[in-house]
Amino acid sequence: MDAVSPAIARAIVLRQLPRALRAALDPDAANGALPAQLAADAEAALPGLGPLVAAWIRDNVGDCAGLTSWLGDGVSERPAANDDPAGGGLAALDRAASARDDDTLREIADALVLLGAYGRLAPLAGRASAATWPYLDRMPEAWEWLHQLGLASADASPGDGFMRPPWPDLDAFGLPAPRPDIEDAAGCAWRTAIDAAFADLRRDARLLAVGLSAIAGGCPSRAWHLDTLAQAAIAVGRSVAEPLTLSAARDARRSAEIEVRSEIEDLRAIVRRLEAPQPGSEPEPEAAPTPPGHVLVCPALPATGPGKGKDLARGYEHAIGKPLPLVPTPDMAEARRVLTAEFPYAAGPVDAVLGAFSIRPHIHSEPLIIVGPPGAGKSRFVRRLGDALGVGVYRVDGSNDAGGAFGGTERRWYSSEPCRPFMAIARHRQANPIVMVDEVDKAATRTDHGRLWDSMLQALDPENAARFPDPSLQVELDISWASVICTANQPAVLPGALLDRMRIVRFPEPGAEHLDALLPGVIAGIARESGLDPRFHGPLDGIERAAVRLRWRGGSVRRLRRAVEAILRVRDRTLAGRSQ
Known part of the structure; x- marks a missing residue:
C-alpha cells in the first residue's frame, strides 16, 4: 500500500485536539468550517451568543464561510461592528464563562483569540499564552483516543522522542519478534503517518506557546498582518527556539567528540600496557601432561594476589593444579561376596549396584538413588560399598545441607566453599570417590538460598560435570568421575528433573x-x-x-x-x- 498522505494524517489528528489548538495549528482554519462551528457551539451553550461570536469573527478574522446565516438579513438583530478586539462577542463569551463556570465557553473564547488576525489580536498575546500552556497537557488525551481507534502505535508515548526505534524487538532466542500492533501493511502505513503527524503538531503546539510568550514580552514579529495570531506566534517561537536548538546540538556533538576521544585514548593505553613486557615476569611453564589413570580435576587457579582467592585454596593445595589418581575397578566377585554376607536380604540390589560399577576400568557409576523403608540399612550399605570397592565415601546430609551449597557458594560470601564433589575428591585424594547424599527426600523445599535438589542437577549431568563452573574457586572443575549415590524413603516427593537423571534401586528390609x-x-x-x-x-x-x-x-x-x-x-x- 502507498504511504498515507501527511495532510490527511494531520487533519485526522487535528480533529481530536481541543478547539483552541485546532484553531491555532491549522493554517487554513479561517477558511474552513471552524469559524461557523465556533459560532454554533457558542449558540448551543448559551442562546444569543452565536450572532455576537459571528460578528466578532467578521471584525477580527475576516469574512469566513458559513457565517451568512448568523449575519445575514434573516437575523432579527444584526450586531454592529466593534473596533475593540477584547469587546463584543469575546467579552460576552468571557462574561458568560465566568458566570456559568463553563469550560466550553472559555475554550471557544481562546480559539477566537488564536484565530484572530495578528494585527488586531497582538495585544491579547499574554492572555493567549496563559491559556495555551494548559492545552499542551491535554494532548495525551488525544493520543489515547487515537490509540483506541487503532490509528496510533500501542507502545508509543506522546512525550519527547516517542517514535519507535528503527531496530526490531528481539525474542528470547535473539530473533526479530513479531510486532503485536501491526496486522498488515495498511495498518502499519496509517500508524506511521499518524505518529509523524502527532509529533509535528506537538512540536508546533510548543512553538506556539513559546511564541505567544515572546510576543507578550515585546518580541517583534515579521509576519504579515494577514496572518492569524497563532501562525505569527509559531513563526516567532521557531525563530526563538532555533538558536537554542542549534546551540544544544553543537554542545552535544562537542561533548560526544570529547568522550569518544577520551575512550580511544583509554583503549590505546590499555593496549600499550598489555603489549609491554612485565618487569620480572617469566613465561609460565607448560602444564605437564596428565599421566594415565589420573584426572586433572582442578586446574591451577589464576593469580589473585594476597586476597581471598588464596584463602579459599588453603587446604586444597594438593588437589589444585595436580592430577589425582583414579581408583581401578576391583574384583567384583569378591566385592559381591563381602556385601551379600552383610546384606543377605538385598542380593538383588547388591547385583544391580555392582553391575553399574563393573562396566568401566575405573570406579564410576551413573547417579543412583537407593530407595527403601527407614532402618533397612541403605546408608550403611553405601559405606560398605565404598569399602568393598576401595574408594572413599563423602556423606552429605540431605536434611541439613544449607540450600544450594552442594554446587558451591559464591566467593563474595565469608563462608564460601567449593562444591561438595570437589570437597570429597580433595578429602580422599581420589578423582572418583562416592558422594552419598543421605536422606535426599528430607531436603528443605524453600528457595530463599537455593534448594539442594536444584544445585545437584548440573553435577549429575556428565557433560556439565566435566566442566563444572565452581562459584567459589571460579574455575571449571572436572567432577565427572565422582559417583553420586542418594538414599531416600519416599522418592515421590523429589522433582522430576532430579529423578530423570538417576537410576532407582529398591532396597528391601530384612526379615x-x-x-x-x-x-x-x-x-x-x-x-x-x-x-x-x-x-x-x-x-x-x-x-x-x-x-x-x-x-x-x-x-x-x-x-x-x-x-x-x-x-x-x-x-x-x-x-x-x-x-x-
Whole structure:
C-alpha cells in the first residue's frame, strides 16, 4: 500500500485536539468550517451568543464561510461592528464563562483569540499564552483516543522522542519478534503517518506557546498582518527556539567528540600496557601432561594476589593444579561376596549396584538413588560399598545441607566453599570417590538460598560435570568421575528433573529369617564404634539368640541393633558380677 498522505494524517489528528489548538495549528482554519462551528457551539451553550461570536469573527478574522446565516438579513438583530478586539462577542463569551463556570465557553473564547488576525489580536498575546500552556497537557488525551481507534502505535508515548526505534524487538532466542500492533501493511502505513503527524503538531503546539510568550514580552514579529495570531506566534517561537536548538546540538556533538576521544585514548593505553613486557615476569611453564589413570580435576587457579582467592585454596593445595589418581575397578566377585554376607536380604540390589560399577576400568557409576523403608540399612550399605570397592565415601546430609551449597557458594560470601564433589575428591585424594547424599527426600523445599535438589542437577549431568563452573574457586572443575549415590524413603516427593537423571534401586528390609546372617555384622559394628576390636564381643549363645528373636521379628536393622546392645549390656553386667 502507498504511504498515507501527511495532510490527511494531520487533519485526522487535528480533529481530536481541543478547539483552541485546532484553531491555532491549522493554517487554513479561517477558511474552513471552524469559524461557523465556533459560532454554533457558542449558540448551543448559551442562546444569543452565536450572532455576537459571528460578528466578532467578521471584525477580527475576516469574512469566513458559513457565517451568512448568523449575519445575514434573516437575523432579527444584526450586531454592529466593534473596533475593540477584547469587546463584543469575546467579552460576552468571557462574561458568560465566568458566570456559568463553563469550560466550553472559555475554550471557544481562546480559539477566537488564536484565530484572530495578528494585527488586531497582538495585544491579547499574554492572555493567549496563559491559556495555551494548559492545552499542551491535554494532548495525551488525544493520543489515547487515537490509540483506541487503532490509528496510533500501542507502545508509543506522546512525550519527547516517542517514535519507535528503527531496530526490531528481539525474542528470547535473539530473533526479530513479531510486532503485536501491526496486522498488515495498511495498518502499519496509517500508524506511521499518524505518529509523524502527532509529533509535528506537538512540536508546533510548543512553538506556539513559546511564541505567544515572546510576543507578550515585546518580541517583534515579521509576519504579515494577514496572518492569524497563532501562525505569527509559531513563526516567532521557531525563530526563538532555533538558536537554542542549534546551540544544544553543537554542545552535544562537542561533548560526544570529547568522550569518544577520551575512550580511544583509554583503549590505546590499555593496549600499550598489555603489549609491554612485565618487569620480572617469566613465561609460565607448560602444564605437564596428565599421566594415565589420573584426572586433572582442578586446574591451577589464576593469580589473585594476597586476597581471598588464596584463602579459599588453603587446604586444597594438593588437589589444585595436580592430577589425582583414579581408583581401578576391583574384583567384583569378591566385592559381591563381602556385601551379600552383610546384606543377605538385598542380593538383588547388591547385583544391580555392582553391575553399574563393573562396566568401566575405573570406579564410576551413573547417579543412583537407593530407595527403601527407614532402618533397612541403605546408608550403611553405601559405606560398605565404598569399602568393598576401595574408594572413599563423602556423606552429605540431605536434611541439613544449607540450600544450594552442594554446587558451591559464591566467593563474595565469608563462608564460601567449593562444591561438595570437589570437597570429597580433595578429602580422599581420589578423582572418583562416592558422594552419598543421605536422606535426599528430607531436603528443605524453600528457595530463599537455593534448594539442594536444584544445585545437584548440573553435577549429575556428565557433560556439565566435566566442566563444572565452581562459584567459589571460579574455575571449571572436572567432577565427572565422582559417583553420586542418594538414599531416600519416599522418592515421590523429589522433582522430576532430579529423578530423570538417576537410576532407582529398591532396597528391601530384612526379615526374621535373616537374623543369623545379620548378627555377626551387627556385633562387630557395635564393638568397632566403641573403639574396640571387632572380635571383642563373642557370638550370642542360644539363650541370647532366642531373646533377640523374641524382640526382633524383621524390619528395621536399628531395632535389631538396639536389641543386641541390650543383650551385650546384660552379658557385661553378668560377667562383672561373677568376677566380684
